[in-house]
Amino acid sequence: MAELRTDTSTACAHCGELCGPDILSETGEAFCCTGCRTVYALLHDHDLGDYYRLESRPGIKPDAFSAESSFAYLDDDSVADRLLDFRSPTACRITFSIPQMHCSSCVWLLENLHVFTDGLSESRVDFPRRTLSAVFDPSVLSLRQLVELLASLGYTPDIRLKQLESRPVDRSMRSLYARVALAGFCFGNVMLLSFPHYLGLDGLTDPRYAQYFSYLTILLALPVLFYGGAEFFASAYRGLRYRTVTMDVPIAIGITILFARSSYDIIALGQAGYMDSLCGLVFFLLLGRLYQRKTYAALSFDNDYRAYFPIAVHVRESGREVTRPLDKLMPGDRMLIRNGELIPADSVLIRGEGLIDYSFVTGESEPVAVRTGDRIYAGGRQTGERLELDVVKEPSQSYLIQLWNKQAVAPRPDDLTSLANRVSRYFTPAILGLAAATGLVWAFRDIGTAVNAATAVLVIACPCALALATPFTLGTLHRWFGRNGLFLKDPSVLERLADISHILFDKTGTITIAGARVPEFEGDPLTEVESQAIAALAGHSTHPLARPLVALGNADEPVEITDFAETAGRGIRAVVGGRDVRLGSAVWTGHEGDDTTGGLLAAESRVYVSIDGAPRGYFRYRNVTRDGLPETLSSLREHYRLGLLSGDNDSDRERLAPAFGEAADMRFRLTPHDKLTHVRDLARAGEKVLMVGDGLNDAGALGAAEVGLAVTENDSAFSPASDGILRADALGLLPSALRLARRSISIIKVCFVISLLYNVVGLYFAVQGLLSPLLAAVLMPLSSVTVVVLSTVAISRSARKEGLA
Amino acid sequence: MDVMYVLIGFSLVVAIGFLAAFFWAVRSGQFDDVFTPAMRMLFENKTKKKEHRDS
Incomplete structure (x- = not known):
């Protein structure tokens, strides 16, 4: 569309959209619409011109539709109650979702709203989540006024039904940060305390120090086991309940044995123990969890129909037009639906010419014509004039929602079938078997060594590297994909x-591409002048089938139009450049012999053309592929x-x-x-x-x-x-x-092999009862680091090779 | 050399103090949004000045 306007183009000073020089401010800036000019003037009046200095043309064109849509339902106390985070007579706090914000100018403006808004004391943006939380005084500024202010600036808050039901705050990230910090802290300190032992200084200094240090490591390992490790115990238990041996089972066994064995060594035998390995293990594993937990906070992956529906509708009640929250909409109510609005309940058309766009609901690309008395299903969008409808069923009972509920699929316990867990199904019994066999063989010779060797097997085989391969490979790829859409x-x-x-x-x-359709003409070829005339005529109609025809003409050559007339359900006509042009149904344009179902209101859309009374053929519409x-x-x-x-x-x-x-x-x-x-x-x-x-x-x-x-x-x-x-x-x-997804699986498999090789080395010493704490402290982090580096680097290289940016 | 027991214990207490500070920061939501503050710090606080002029 842009090229149609190239020669007159100037960019709107507010939103940057190409526009003509028609709308100018006093200082000579050009705007694409009066909405943009209003916002620009408002900001300049309040010395907020920095908005335009931070980014070039950052504005959002205020959407005429949302600006005029009424937020009267926000005056309803029951609605407001459910939206507000906190409420008192003098201060309310609310969090809005504002998907339109896109740059630092948006953040700046939204956080400076209080400069020209009385009653608003604070507004803060969380950009990754695209939310704005505001504190306002309800006696000065009502919730509705606040939302209307935002809408007038182009930042219409996204207030949805679903939001009203429950808004769980995800705090799991916070606890994960805390766990990682704790494990890291203890890991570092335990390593420091183990230094004398690493360096073989035990003998040089007072032996009481070594003992003191060892007892301190027990103290430090306690929170790591019970707070940091709780994640793994919980998920191992969860897996067992589903009768699956997940990767967390050997991990849970490993860290428990590590702690028990080390405590025994320290307290009973006065040795050094493996507390450094324990803390390192938990720290690395939690890092893996953290890495895997990257989410897209602004996106919602489990929307249901309620997120699609509006929060309130206009209802005619004893002659007056009122807004009503959707959950109070009852059968028998008379709804008023304007152009572009969603029909939220199954209903019957009472007044108006319905042309319902069901493309999002059913996949039909053509709008469906509906006549008075016809049934309309919830989920369609009216395109055209205003409708009056009688509600037949409550929104929650509508056909579409019933269908949705029937299709609802129970969430599957995803992580149970992952590659790592499938490996674990063989790995865990094998390790337990090996530990038992080692213990048994040694038991005939020396019971002390038997326990020693068997626990060493469980400790060294704890699949840290194995468990890290998946989160780091997939987590890295996940980030690459996110950057590319x-x-x-x-x-x-x-x-x-x-x-x-x-x-x-x-x-x-x-x-x-939804909504993008290219008209194709069938019939007597049209001359350029005729195309221009048709485009000019189509430009006078708001009909969805007329709009694609506007592109046929050249907007820079205005054509004179007189005697424009629109006959609902039949077509439009006008005298364009001295010729009588008609667009519409077959009958309207004199194509009587033709398919009489064609026309503006047909299921298979055709728009017939006649010029000076002569039938010329019809346009049909082709969908545009991506x-x-x-x-x-x-x-x-x-x-x-x-x-x-x-x-x-x-x-x-x-x-x-x-x-x-x-x-x-x-x-x-x-x-x-x-x-x-x-x-x-x-x-x-x-x-x-x-x-x-x-x-x-x-x-x-x-x-x-x-x-x-x-x-x-x-x-x-x-x-x-x-x-x-x-x-x-x-x-x-x-x-x-x-x-890349297939490639990442191969990388994970390679990492598995590498970490198994490390395990074999460790096990070689463990079964002989020769595993020293120092060897464990070197081997376990080394295998983890190898796997993390290898998986991250390998998948990033593959992604770059595939041309991801 | 017995002072070592006290010193090491003391150093641990100090370190735990920092850990507690980090825990407090996480709890109070400072890590919930680590992106917006980076934008915010580039904004000039012009509006404040204007208020001073007016008063």
Whole structure:
């Protein structure tokens, strides 16, 4: 679109969008809209011009739709109560999610709001989470006024139903930091206290020192075992409850034995013990956990329908228009839905011409025409005029939500099937067996050495390096992907990604760009002047099918339009440049012999054209596929079976077939339930399915697939529950992402072998009862460091080779 | 040389003090957002000056 305006272009001083010189401020800056000019003037009036100095043209174009949408429901005390973190008569605290913030200027402005807002005493931004927490005085500034202020600046807070229900604060990160710090602290001190022993100074100094130091190490190891190690005991127990021997089981055994053996050595035998190894082990393992815990705080991977629905709707009540929170919406209420608004409950159309965009719900690319008396399902978006609807079912009972609830998949205990845990299933019994055998063999000769050797086996075999290979390899790759637009819920998804055998794509919004459609003309060819006239006429309509036609003309050559008339349900006409131009249904434009279902309000969209009364043909609309799609698909085809699951009609079949290849299974007109069943059938047949989709209609399939990736145009938009979020422009990343996932598994396997080799060396000494604390203290960290360095470097090199930045 | 017992014990207490300080910092949320403060410190506090002028 931009090139249409190139010659008149100036960038808006607020938001940087290209614009004409029509809207100017007093000082001569150009703006794209009055909204931007208002914000600019407001900021300058209050000496907040720094906003524009920190970043160049940082503004967000105030969205006309959200600026006019009413926040009256925020005056409702029950809603406000659930939104506020803290409430008193003179001070309230609230945390908003503001996905639009994107740069340091945003942070600066949002934190300086109090300069020109009475009653707002503090506002603080958490940029990674895209949240703003504000403290305000409700007697001066109401919650609604605060939200309206934010909306008028373009930072409309994202207030969702789901947010109202519960807002758990994730504090697990804090406790992990504390554990790592504690383990690190104790590790360092225990090593210092072990120094005399390392250097063989025990004999040189007073032996009482050595004893004193050893007792101190016990003291320091206690919190490491019980606080730092608690993670591993808990998850080992969790695994055992699922009847799986996870990697945490040998770790838990190892650190327990280490502590018991060392305490015994120190207290009963007056030896040095292995407390330094114990603390080091727990420290490294916790570091691995910390590394693996990297999350994308601003993204939400387990959205449900409530995050998609608005928080309140307009309702007509005894002649007056009021806003009502969605959970108070009852059957029989009369809803008012404006252009662009979501219909939140199953309802019947009472007044207005409905044209409902279900593309996100069903995958249909064409808006559906609805007439008075027709049933409308929740989840659709009205495009066009204002509607009045009677609610039939409460929002929580609507068809879509029932479907969602039925599809809800129980969360699987992911980490139980990971590669490390599968290895552990053999590793743990083997080590326990070896320890028992060692003990038994020695028992015939010397019972003391028997215990000594058996515990040494359990200590040295504690799979620290083994347990670190996975978090560091996958954690590193996880970060690489995040930087390139593929955000995975957690690194363990990568293991499943490596196993994929079958890839299924949704069509609308996934491989085609939602809402972008290119008109194609069928009929008597149009001259340039005629195209220009059609574009000019289409520009006068707000109809979604008219908008793509505007691009046919050249916006710099204005055409004179007179006698514009729009007949609802039929079409538009006007005299353009002296010629009578009509756009609309077949009947409206005199294509009587033609398909009479065509036209502005048909399921299969055609817009017919007549000029000066002569029927000329029709436009039909082609979906626009994403850039580089054929290359991506043909590269995927080499390794995987591909499939297409579309809720739309099959008009794109022929165009997409070459890219998908002959072997691909392309299915159209699927209901959300069909998609789910198809994925389940494939899974039952032993296929590991990767589902790539975007809409609510894919939610079930995304959940049922081995890995579900949700495609989204921008990070802040709603996406259904999934294992990962793929930015639309990163769709081409998919082949190399899958290659890297497979590569990471090979790297992990190499690391396993290396750490097993270290184990064999240690075990060689352990079974003979010769494992000295010094050897343990060297061997265990060394193997861990080798594995961490190797896995991180190897996967980073592979990622760079694949062209990730 | 018996002072060693006291000194080592004392040094541990000091170190534990720092550990406790770190724990306090984590608890009070200082590590919840480690990104925004880096942006914030580049902002000039112009607005304060204006308030002074007005008063």
